[in-house]
Amino acid sequence: MFTSIDYDKFRALRVTHVATRLEELLRDEANDDLTPEQLFLTAVDDTLEQRRLNKIDRLIRQAGFPIPHATIAEIDYREGRGITPVRMKRYANHAWRADATNLLIVSPTGGGKTFLACAIGIAACHNEHSVTYARMDDLARRLVIARHDGIKHQQLLNELSEVDLLIIDDFLTVGIDSDAASDLFAVLANREHRAPTMIVSQSGPAYWVEALPDRVAADSIVNRLAHHAREIKLGSVDMRKTRDEEARASDGHWE
Structure with a gap:
């Protein structure tokens, strides 16, 4: 078995997890018929898979989903x-880095837009x-606060511009000021033809043009969002009401 000196070497090579997994496999009598090479490759595969799962967990945490x-x-x-x-399976397997096409999810309130966007x-x-x-x-609010520090403001704009998939929910449910609209324009201009943006809203592009404070900027923002986009219209089913009714009808419900 490996000694503390061995583990110091593994840490220097950054393969500690491989060594730990290999030692676990060596201790398991069920693996007695396997060759050292087979056990080593299994340890490498297991470590790579664990790193992949850890990366996924980190990406989900960093994204800030309200329904994680x-x-x-x-x-x-x-x-x-x-x-x-079938359509949702395509979105589940979509290569977002390779396709800068935006996605618009539109439905009345209660339609399940946020759940779908998170999924x-x-x-x-x-x-x-x-x-x-x-x-939105x-x-x-974050953009306005960041404007008081030029470096932090630029860092935020860069982060929003560079992320593989940017999801903006409740888009223009409430109005935004001209500074925020200017920042939004900058982000979308940076992302155009490079990275997709998902817009989740109760309203469509025609309303967005009217709701944005500056007509020239509004035309440009909406043009960038809507003219190179796929669209999901969720219809009028009130999923919030439906879920509430289902919960009330369940055996364990009480009030």
Whole structure:
């Protein structure tokens, strides 16, 4: 078995986890028929897989999803929602870095937009894409605060510009000021033809043009978002109301 001196060497080579896993495999009598080479390769494969899983967990935490356990598998495909398992499977396996096409998710309040956005975003993390989730009002607030420090402001703009998939939820549910609109324009201009943005909103592009404070900037922002985009219209099924009714009908419900 390995000594403390051995582990010092492994740490210097940054293969401590491989050594630990190999030692576990060597101690397991079930592996007595395997060659040292087979055990070593198994330890390497197991370590790489664990690193991949750790990276996925880190990407999901860093993204800031409000529903961190949302999955494509739990999406409700009932009639009237406008989505199908085949279409969602495509989004689950999508190579976001290779395709700068934006995604617009639009439905009335309660339609399940946020859950769907989180499920797609988490699937992107499982494919090892970096993702940032932000509500529009919170993002606008962060941008305004960052403006008091030029370096932090530029760092935030860079982070939003460079992430593989940027998700902006509750887009223009409330108004934003001209400074925030200017920053949004800068981010979208930087991402155009390079990286996709997912917009989640109760309204469509026609309303966005009217809601943004500057008409010239509004035309440019909406043009960048809507004219190179796929769109999911979730329909009028109120999933929030549906889930509440299902919860009330369950055996364990009480008030």
